Amino acid sequence: MSSSGWVRQGLSIGRTEFRRTTRSLRGDSARLALLGVVAVLFGLMVLAGTWFILQFGDQIPAGDVSNVIRGSVAIQWLFAVFITAQRAGSRHHSIDQESLMLLTVPVRAVALGLLSAECFRALAYFAVPVLLLGGAFVVASGSPVMAPFLALAVLLFLATALVLGFALGLLAKLLVARYRVVAEHKSAFSFLAVIVFVGGYVGLQNLGGQGLTALLGWLPFSWIVDLAVIGSPFSGSLPRAAAILVGGLVWVLGGVLIVERLGVALWFGDTVEDAVAAEQARVDTGTAADPLAAAVRPIPLPTIGQPARRVAQRSVVVARRNPQRLSFLVLPVVLGGVTLVNIAQTGVGSLLALLPPLVVVALPWLAGAVFGLNPLGDEGAALPATLTSLASGRDYAVGLALPGLTLGLPVVVLATVATGLAGPYAPLETVALAVIAFVLTLAAVVIAPAVGMAFPRYDPVQVGSDREIVPPSLSAVVLYSLTLGVPGALAAAAILAPAGTRRFLSLLVGGLLSVPFALLAGQGFDPARGVVRWLGQVGAEIATVPVSAVRWGGYVLPLAALCLFGIWAFRSVTRRFRLHTLD
Amino acid sequence: MTAIETTGLTKRYGSTTAVADLDLAVPEGVVYGFLGPNGAGKTTTMRMLTSLTRPTSGSARVAGVPVEERERLIERVGYLPEEPPLYTELTAREQLTYVAGLRDLPEDETSRRIDDLLDRLDLADDADRRIDAYSKGMRQKTAFVQSLLHDPDVLFLDEPTSGLDPRAARTIREMIDDLANEGTTVFLSTHILPVVDEHADTVGVLYDGRLVAEGPPGDLKQQADAGAGGDAGGAGERTLEDVFLEVTSEDPAADEPTLEGATDVQ
Numbered sequence: 102m103s104s105s106g107w108v109r110q111g112l113s114i115g116r117t118e119f120r121r122t123t124r125s126l127r128g129d130s131a132r133l134a135l136l137g138v139v140a141v142l143f144g145l146m147v148l149a150g151t152w153f154i155l156q157f158g159d160q161i162p163a164g165d166v167s168n169v170i171r172g173s174v175a176i177q178w179l180f181a182v183f184i185t186a187q188r189a190g191s192r193h194h195s196i197d198q199e200s201l202m203l204l205t206v207p208v209r210a211v212a213l214g215l216l217s218a219e220c221f222r223a224l225a226y227f228a229v230p231v232l233l234l235g236g237a238f239v240v241a242s243g244s245p246v247m248a249p250f251l252a253l254a255v256l257l258f259l260a261t262a263l264v265l266g267f268a269l270g271l272l273a274k275l276l277v278a279r280y281r282v283v284a285e286h287k288s289a290f291s292f293l294a295v296i297v298f299v300g301g302y303v304g305l306q307n308l309g310g311q312g313l314t315a316l317l318g319w320l321p322f323s324w325i326v327d328l329a330v331i332g333s334p335f336s337g338s339l340p341r342a343a344a345i346l347v348g349g350l351v352w353v354l355g356g357v358l359i360v361e362r363l364g365v366a367l368w369f370g371d372t373v374e375d376a377v378a379a380e381q382a383r384v385d386t387g388t389a390a391d392p393l394a395a396a397v398r399p400i401p402l403p404t405i406g407q408p409a410r411r412v413a414q415r416s417v418v419v420a421r422r423n424p425q426r427l428s429f430l431v432l433p434v435v436l437g438g439v440t441l442v443n444i445a446q447t448g449v450g451s452l453l454a455l456l457p458p459l460v461v462v463a464l465p466w467l468a469g470a471v472f473g474l475n476p477l478g479d480e481g482a483a484l485p486a487t488l489t490s491l492a493s494g495r496d497y498a499v500g501l502a503l504p505g506l507t508l509g510l511p512v513v514v515l516a517t518v519a520t521g522l523a524g525p526y527a528p529l530e531t532v533a534l535a536v537i538a539f540v541l542t543l544a545a546v547v548i549a550p551a552v553g554m555a556f557p558r559y560d561p562v563q564v565g566s567d568r569e570i571v572p573p574s575l576s577a578v579v580l581y582s583l584t585l586g587v588p589g590a591l592a593a594a595a596i597l598a599p600a601g602t603r604r605f606l607s608l609l610v611g612g613l614l615s616v617p618f619a620l621l622a623g624q625g626f627d628p629a630r631g632v633v634r635w636l637g638q639v640g641a642e643i644a645t646v647p648v649s650a651v652r653w654g655g656y657v658l659p660l661a662a663l664c665l666f667g668i669w670a671f672r673s674v675t676r677r678f679r680l681h682t683l684d
Numbered sequence: 685m686t687a688i689e690t691t692g693l694t695k696r697y698g699s700t701t702a703v704a705d706l707d708l709a710v711p712e713g714v715v716y717g718f719l720g721p722n723g724a725g726k727t728t729t730m731r732m733l734t735s736l737t738r739p740t741s742g743s744a745r746v747a748g749v750p751v752e753e754r755e756r757l758i759e760r761v762g763y764l765p766e767e768p769p770l771y772t773e774l775t776a777r778e779q780l781t782y783v784a785g786l787r788d789l790p791e792d793e794t795s796r797r798i799d800d801l802l803d804r805l806d807l808a809d810d811a812d813r814r815i816d817a818y819s820k821g822m823r824q825k826t827a828f829v830q831s832l833l834h835d836p837d838v839l840f841l842d843e844p845t846s847g848l849d850p851r852a853a854r855t856i857r858e859m860i861d862d863l864a865n866e867g868t869t870v871f872l873s874t875h876i877l878p879v880v881d882e883h884a885d886t887v888g889v890l891y892d893g894r895l896v897a898e899g900p901p902g903d904l905k906q907q908a909d910a911g912a913g914g915d916a917g918g919a920g921e922r923t924l925e926d927v928f929l930e931v932t933s934e935d936p937a938a939d940e941p942t943l944e945g946a947t948d949v950q
Binding site for chain 2: 293303378379382383384388390391392396398406407408410412414419421423443481482483484486487488489491492496497550638679681683684
């Protein structure tokens with residue numbers, strides 16, 4: 102095989118893999134929607150940055166590239182290495198249709214294919230922002246000579262990080278394949294690696310100070326910045342730029358060869374993973390008289406009729422043995438936590454004051470979402486068996502609700518009382534919050550399956566290289582969150598801050614809601630003028646409602662509505678299960 | 685008494701007709717071999733007969749129960765779909781305990797029955813391993829046990845021997861015969877024609893949503909013999925495969941109703 106042969110084949114594989122990625126993304130509306138939200142937020146930041154550079158870029162004083170700047174680039178380079186290693190170790194350590202590819206093209210072409218596919222994916226995300234920001238700088242600083250060097254530096258940054266990350270990912274996978282102790286504890290090792298790196302990264306970013314960052318500036322990879330600034334008002338080190346250009350190219354070529362060697366060892370070698378998986382698949386509680394009841398212990402599910410009990414036991418065992426099914430919960434929980442800290446930092450209230458109302462809404466939300474937000478999709482291949490075995494939709498609804506109630510209710514109420522007492526709230530307010538938590542949990546465990554069955558999702562997504570999960574549909578997550586969150590937040594706000602709630606509702610109705618009608622009226626649509634007037638009057642009337650009425654009305658009415666909605670949801674689950682078909 | 689009875693059973697998906705005007709009358713205690721090429725409508729028919737898919741028109745009763753009445757129907761039928769309907773996170777014993785529990789079967793008695801069936805299918809040693817570590821054959825055997833745990837009157841089997849080694853396939857075939865001898869009606873869909881030839885009392889061939897031939901395997905082969913005349917593989921040597929290929933041929937010449945003798949369904 103000529104040298105150009107494997108390069109051509111490898112790039113062709115990379116293009117095909119990249120095309121497969123984009124096609125699977127096009128067919129996944131939930132991921133597309135999430136990506137759209139991130140793209141809008143990130144895109145706005147990039148556009149703002151571009152505008153800022155165009156406006157003020159010429160005022161940036163020229164100077165030397167310092168080691169602190171180099172070190173900052175090195176940190177981002179290390180981050181790129183980590184992300185690639187993580188992706189290569191978990192998802193992209195081998196090519197799909199491995200036997201076909203390995204029997205058709207040289208291993209080196211497969212290695213280059215995997216690397217180039219990852220490179221194309223990275224470029225798909227970052228090419229436009231880099232072009233905009235870099236282009237803006239070239240224009241603003243009037244240094245067109247810089248453009249090719251900047252592009253070269255960006256490509257070198259990506260390629261050098263990718264080959265190292267990929268080699269590390271394959272090495273990790275090889276250790277798992279060869280060493281029993283690593284295979285047995287691979288989840289723990291991988292968790293540890295994430296903690297160590299993310300801890301180090303966050304620590305370096307926030308606590309390291311300029312000294313440590315400057316120290317990283319001695320790493321050769323940071324010299325990419327010297328290459329990037331050639332032809333710009335900044336002066337870097339030309340010897341460093343030349344060294345990283347030559348060294349980087351050698352590094353990339355050498356990296357491809359190392360990835361090839363690791364690939365040969367991994368793809369053609371023996372693995373202990375199958376034997377370890379077979380051992381770990383044996384369940385100790387299997388020989389018990391009632392194996393499902395034994396598998397659920399120590400969770401104390403109440404004694405109820407057998408069909409509903411079995412549904413509840415199955416939900417718990419499946420969630421416990423395949424926690425990746427719950428990975429869709431991570432993002433909302435992290436976002437909730439970050440939002441809480443951000444709000445606390447703005448001075449709206451202390452963390453202790455904000456925590457109880459958040460707990461009151463978030464924990465019941467979790468109690469419902471963990472077991473019931475996509476019941477039909479969670480059934481997977483077993484759905485025909487469930488439908489042709491369980492006669493009662495009521496038993497299905499009870500069985501789905503039971504784990505969330507048994508596990509969630511005590512935790513939710515205790516957490517609410519504990520945070521309420523630790524916060525600046527009176528005992529009566531804490532009791533009121535506990536009642537909200539109680540009602541919300543009862544409602545959540547029936548509303549989640551009702552919404553999940555109305556908006557089910559059946560398409561699995563790949564988690565790691567060998568497992569698929571079916572997360573809930575985005576519609577179900579959003580609708581469930583609104584159904585539970587709006588009344589819950591309103592009740593908590595009304596009891597804790599009735600005057601503020603009144604002001605908020607008054608502004609919401611009289612101000613925010615009337616904005617679109619005011620715009621319509623401005624366009625000459627006369628009926629909208631009447632709506633604006635009416636909304637303004639309603640808003641003004643809300644502002645005059647006595648605080649005590651807001652407090653108790655705002656507290657009782659949302660909870661009563663949730664109770665009614667919960668009853669409807671329970672009936673809906675019962676009916677939908679009874680009538681569900683595989684059409 | 686008739687175990688499965690359909691009249692003008694039809695299923696349409698938009699402009700596509702999956703099953704058209706299907707009339708079936710399967711007596712109790714027989715093995716009914718249900719044949720047809722891929723996409724002929726076999727799975728759709730089985731789903732309609734087990735209440736998992738709603739017919740567009742026509743009617744069907746299984747074990748005397750209309751297929752619209754799922755709550756009553758599921759006590760009388762068992763169904764093994766082509767993809768084993770199992771939770772891969774559970775062990776075989778947990779899975780079977782789960783499904784028996786959904787049916788509210790008596791726990792002790794069912795536990796003994798599960799052990800017997802697992803033992804018979806050579807699964808006892810692996811019954812406490814998670815299904816995600818099972819081979820395709822082991823999953824198939826688990827799902828087969830699951831479909832007959834409640835001793836159904838009518839058992840629908842979609843490719844029951846798919847992925848099984850010869851020994852396990854033989855065991856399942858013997859169990860199918862035993863079930864039929866005990867009075868269970870087995871509605872057996874498979875592409876393995878020798879299995880149908882050996883075990884089915886009656887064969888129905890579905891093609892493009894329509895039943896194009898029906899009758900005992902011997903009668904169908906005899907009709908094919910008569911139709912073939914002095915052609916190669918002539919009298920006395922025709923197999924069920926020949927019959928199948930003939931009635932499901934795209935060739936207009938072969939569309940002539942050559943097998944109308946057994947039960948004329950053309």
